[in-house]
Amino acid sequence: MSQLPRLISILTLLKSRRVLTAPELSDKFGVSVRTVYRDIQKLIEGGVPVITIEGRGYTLMDGYTVAPVQFTEKEANALITAEHVVKKSKDSSFVADFEDALTKIKSVFRSSVLEKSELLNKKIHVFDHSFENISSNALSEIQLAITHFNFMEINYRKADDPNISFRKIEPCALFATYEKWILIAWCHLRKDYRAFRIDRIQHFKILQEQFEDRKFNIQEYFNSCPF
Template sequence: MNGNDTKRLSRLTAIITQLQTKRLLTATTLAEKFNVSIRTIYRDIRALEQAGVPIVTEDGKGYSLMEGYRVPPVMFTEAQANALITAEQLVLKNKDTSFIKNYTEAIEKVKSVLKYNLQDKTNLLSERTRFDQNNNQERNSSHLSDLQFALTNFRLTKIEYTNEQNKTTTRYIEAFALLSTENWLLVAYCRLRREFRFFRLDRINKLEILTDKFEPHKMTLQEYFDNYS
């Protein structure tokens, strides 16, 4: 997800919030609020309608939400909530402070409609995810969503992993944190090596989330860096 994608996600979320809190909004008002063109607002409204948001258009007056419509907690699955948190971490690296403020306010409103158990998990994921400043590198992985689930649900994970020496081993790991550098990296306790290790997600050949749970590691990500780096 690039900067334009995250900016649009922020704006779409904020438009829904605005429509929920005000009876009627014109395209001009929305364009001025988000500092975009009226044509962009038209595209955003169409995108929201295509996503199933019941927007009522009153000719010559503006837009409103269908009476009684609210963003319900069931709208977001755990994986979708995790995706929003990952996008939030990307946004926090943006250097435009007003953009950060607007997105943070929007995502807090999204979090407020999540079920309590999902709120706890998304907060944990937010604390255990870190991005560097280089957001333009291509990161290849098909396991990020599964590992987010394993991390927030404390589920033991079995992986087939190929290291830099091209040696493949089977590991049982306890996912702890996710780091985005030039590649996605997983910080996990490896039961084979009996210590915390870094695993590049693009080197994970196979992954299986097991039913066994592990005891949560009682430290923050910063404490991990202080103690193990």
């Protein structure tokens, strides 16, 4: 990749992510870290307000805007395909938020790309192999609770258990399996991390009270699990 396309790509990445390190950009574009330094300097000389955060990496000054991105036909097709997969999610809040986001993204598609993506949309089908018809409407709110470190109170019912238990939890991470979203949280009742199926949360409340970040690492959690 020549310098100009790489500069545009770096600018797009900086706008879409909060902080990027020179080694990350080096791996992404297959160039040396020294080349990344030169690219960043080139962006700064071109008037792009790149900020260096000591010990963390590069970011853009708040409020800086970039001209609308042009999507290739393959990128648009990937989004259309993702839409079909997302629609099979059992969480209605997630589906609605994704569709709203995709509508905004489609607004910057070139007319030719939009026409082809609409054609592809009619030619894709994703089968639903779920044996349970249990849905939820909490994923989007829980995602906010995770990133803002807000305590949650939930009423939870385990599988094949008619009893509902009250839990105060610190939401930490999410994963999906067999079309089900699972919340990993620190449970104050059990004094340990627990996994909660979102579609089995009967009621929930996100509190204004915030908890201290436990530096939860989802990969370390999976490595420590017996399965």
